[in-house]
Amino acid sequence: MKVWLKRVLFSLVVVIIAAVVGIAIFLLTFDPNAYKNKLEEVVYNRYHRTLSINGDIELSLFPRIGLSVQDVSLSNRDSDDLFASIDSARFAVAIWPLLSNRLVVDHVAVSGFKAWIRRDENGHFNFDDLLGRERVAVRAHPSALVAGALVGADGAGKGAQQASVDEAMPDGAAPVAATEHGSSGFRFSPLSIAAAQEAVRRTDLQIDIAGLDLKNGEIHLYDTRTGALGRIEKLEVNTGRMTFNQAFDVALKGRLIGKHPEADAALSGQALVQFNPNEQKYSAQKLNLQISGKLGELTAKTAVLRGNVAYDNHADLLDVSNLEMQVQGDVEGPHPIAGLETSLTAPRLKVDRSRAELRVEKLAFRAKGKTPEQAFDIAFDAPSLSVSPEAAKGEPVQGTVKLTRPDSVLGVSLGMSGLGGDAANLTLKELKIEASLKEDQRLVQLNMTSPATWGVFRRAGGLSAMKGDIRINDTALPGGSFEFPFIGSLQADLVKDKLASEIDAVLSGSKLNFRLDATQLQDPKIKFALTADKLDFNTMFPVPPAKPAAEGKPAAKEGGAEKQAPAKAEPRSSAAGSDTLDMAFLDSVDLSGTFKIGELKAQSLQASDVSADLRASDGRMAVNNLHASLYGGTLVGRLTADSKNALGAALTLSGVDVGSLLHDYGREDRLRGKGTIKVDVRSQGSTSAALEAGLTGSVQLRVRDGAVRGIDLLRTLGEVNEAVRNVFSGQLPGIANQIDMGRQTDFTSLDADVDLERGQATISRLNMAAPLLRVTQGKPATVDLVNDQMDLMVNVRLVGTTKGQSERNLANLRGVTIPLRISGPTNAPSFRVQWDSINSKEIEQAVSEGLVDMLSNQASQKSRKSDKPAATPHADPVKSIGEAIKGLLGQ
Structure with a gap:
């Protein structure tokens, strides 16, 4: 027994000694550079990429066994272009797996990592092959x-x-x-x-990394499809154990620098990452990503993304839980936003496109901020939604939008309830829209409901039974409010790329029909047709009250001639010129349609049988074939506009009642008759003042069998004639300085031509023919529309004589031309008789005897006694003529 035990112990000692000697020999003879060619060969055969290890692979034994390498680079697939490079890297390596052709790395420290990532026109990245399924080479x-x-x-x-x-x-x-x-x-x-x-x-060289420590990294990004260009620099990454299909911790920080779009932002993040490139599954649990700085047009004070995200590319599955996204900052560019605050939260969001499933729980979106025009506040809530091939159900969804301007508040509320159907065909029992617009004392409200359908795979659906009403509350409206109901439908087909809608409404007891068809919805081409029995805009937009007319002022003596004291022009309203016109939207509009309206009323204007064709495209808009019956005649013509705020009008009014037209349009009652008005004008500007300053073109007036109200020229000439005859007695009749609407001058014809050039009007022709009178223009004959000034010479000539009710004989003035100079502010001009230009011996003698001074003194006395009623009200002949001419010009 002892012999056997001794033999076993001896054998163990021999094995241990052999193992130690073997390990020592392996460590002393192991050359890691022998693996360089093998690694390069494996990489090239598998990925068609060139791996270059320019530095030696060094082996270190203390404090632990490790490999270090310098100057490593990897090319793009089938190319010599550089994909990635490393200045230096150190690997802590397990020895025994090397003997079995496996590389097990305990720790990796990398410095100076650089990568150049590109996406081509087809959306493929230059690293796709590194993440794809294994292929046999x-x-x-x-x-x-x-x-x-x-x-x-x-x-x-x-x-x-x-x-x-x-x-x-x-x-x-x-x-x-x-x-x-x-x-x-x-x-x-x-x-x-x-x-x-x-x-x-x-x-195969199986790699298992226990941890990665990357410093001073740099990743360059270039997207050929979008032109995006940028880089991540100063990148630092620390990970836990990295193996395929097992979760590991990742912490990173760096700085994002972009040229297109412009970016300069610090980023940091942590997550528990798991990825399986072979099955194309990726996840990031406990994700916490933070960014601050400039990201394109956004300057983010803070941008945070937290939650758990999993994505399966094969199943086309996105599964998100405890999602929280917050952004605070300012937006620059063409649509700036100050104080932007937006957030998105979703405890559960799952989208499985392979199984046509959607699940949402307590999704909430909020956004608010200020643009130069308005402040906005948006909220959207989806408490619970579940959609599958078997059924669709969910709780009501609510959304609100509030836009606040200095002079108005717009609020829109959206509600969706009764979700039904399935993943292929969704239905809603009710889609409800409520909107309100508050402007000063005016409140406009919209309420609309309709069932809705949507074919997900057909990408078609719509609102089959729209029903609602629009209500306007305004103290200026008759009864204080106006309301009209409507019904209709809306259908959209995204496959055929078209949309159609039809609305029927009742306005003030009359029917209105509106049809719309749109195609190429991404850049829509829209056709419409509006038909109405009666359309009264005054029921929706009340007429503002008329301003009182300016009154004349007494004459004063100046330079030996009768002259009215110059009156200052009324200052324009502070709002004048503050209104803006922006037609830039025409650059993106393709619109055509027709109007047919039986009766039309806008403010005081009335017309019937109104029809027109509208066409807007390529930055231009034209209202063609404009036709209407109004004031006993017809209107035909054309209106134009373009995206540069250039407006034009070419209109002809034939056989119209000029008096009624001027009364309703300009609230003037100084001219009566029937005739023709031709307008051909154009202008350009972004405000009403700029449009007035650029007004160019012509206006023609032809009136027959009418009258100029406010003055009887024969009577006033008789008063002037009587004053000339009584110059020596000093008994001059009283001369009134107000227009008397009880008087009028009948005429058989009145022709006037006005030429306009950049806000300056020149009267090139003025001919008025009365039974005994002729009136023409002289020189100068201009009106400054921009500064509201006029300078007009008018020649009045008597061509016949008779005795009126006062039995004044005007035979001595027959054939005499009396020039009148009308000048000053257009709303209150001064008038002077050009006595020196009158070719009459009798008048020349009266002037030499002091007629002008006597008239001036009389005017001064009348001015001092203006608080006492005049014994006999008479119109000042000079001012009456001027006011009549002013009325003819529409002043």
Whole structure:
């Protein structure tokens, strides 16, 4: 027994001594650089990439066994372009696995890692092959393929053998050894495939990393499809044990620098990561990613993403739990936002497209901020939704949007309830929209409900029975409010890329129909048709109260001529010019449609049988074939606009009642008659003041058998004539300085032509023919629309005589032209008789005898006694003529 025990102990000692000696010999003779070529060969055969280890692989024994390497690089697939490089790396290696062709790494420390990641036009990354399924590289070991690989038999297995070859072949690889058999090409047996697989398995170097410590890393990113260009620098990564299909901790930090889009942001994050490239499954549990800095147009004070995320590419499954996303910062660019705060939370969100399943629990979205025009506040809540091929159900979904401007508040509420159907065909019992717009004392409210359907795979559905009403509350409206109901439908087909809608409404007891068709919805082309029996905009937009007319002021003596004291022009409202016009939306609009309205009323204007065609595309809009019956005549013409705020109008009104038209449009009652008005004007500007300053074109007026109200020219000329005759007695009749709407001058024709050039109007023609009078324009004859100033010479000539009710004989003025100078602010001009230009001996003598001074003194006395009622109200002949001409010009 003792002998046996001694032999066993001796044998153990011998084995231990042999093992120690063997290990010592292995450590002393092991050359890690012998693996360089093997590693390079494995990488090239498997991935078609060139691995270059320029530095020596060094072995260290203390304080632990490890390998260190310098200057390592890896190329892109089938290219010499650099994909990644490492300045230095150190591996802590387990020794025994090396003897069995396995590399088990306890720890990896990397410094100076750099990578260049690209995505091509087809969306493929230059590292996809590194994460793809393992492929057998047939040309990896020719000797293994040659041994037992060649067969020449025909038979039923031929197709299966070829399929095996196809599966075994890497992309772009060619067989190294094969047998040609007739015209059938190359064929391999299952034995050859097994040999190839075994050969490759013998070259596999299994890697297991216990931890990674990466410092001073840099990753360059370039997306060919979008043009995005940027990099992550100063990257530091620390991980736990890294193995495929097992979770490990990852902590990283770095800085994101971008050129397109511009970026400069610090990032840091932690997560428990698990990935399996072969099965294309990836997950990040306990994710906590934080970013601060500039990200494109967003300058983020903080951007945080937390939660658990899992993605299965094969199953097309996204599973998210405890998701929390928060962003705070400011947005620059064409649509700036100040004080942006947005958040998204979802305790559970699961999207399984392979099984057509969706599950949402307590999803909540919030966003608020301020743009230059308004502040916004958005909220959306989905308490519980479940959609599957078997059924769809869920609790009501709510969403609200609030837009606040200095002068208005817009609120929109969206509700969805009664979810039903299944994953292929979703239904809603009720889709409800409520909206309100508050502007000063005006409140507009919209309420609409409808059942809804949506075919998920057909990508078609809509609102089959829309029902609702619009209510307007405004103290200026008759009765204080206005309401009209509507019904309709809306259908969309995203496969055919079209949308159609039809609305029927009742406005003030009349029917309205609106149809819309849209195609190419990403860049929509829209066609519409509006038909209405009666459309009264005043029921929705009340007419503002009329402003009182400016009153004239007494004349004053100046320079020996009768002259009215100059009146200051009324200052324009502070709102004038503050209104803005922006037609830039026309650049993105493709719109065409028709209008047909039986009766139309807008403010005081009224028309019937209104029709027009509208076309807007390529930044231009035109209202063509405009036709309407109004004021006993017709309107035809064309309106134009473009995205640069250039507006134009070419209109002809024929046979219209000019008096009624001017009364309703300009609230003027100084001209009556029937005639034709032609307008051809254009302008450009972003405000009403700018449009007025750029007004260019022409206006023509032709009126027949009418009257100028406010003055009787024959009567006022008789008063002037009487004043001339009584100049020596000093008994001049009283002359009123107000327009008397009880007087009028009848005429048989009135023709006026006005030329406009950048806000300056020139009266090129003014001819008025009355039974005994002729009126023409003189020089100057201009109106400054921009500064509200006018300077107009008017020539009045008597061509016949008669005795009126006062039996004044005007024979001495027959054939005499009396020029009048009208100048000053257009709302209150001054008027002067150009006495020196009158070719009449009698008037010349009266002037030499002091007629002008006597008239001026009389005007001054009247001004001082203006608080006492005049014995006989008479119109000032000079001012009356001026006011009449002003009325003709629409001033």
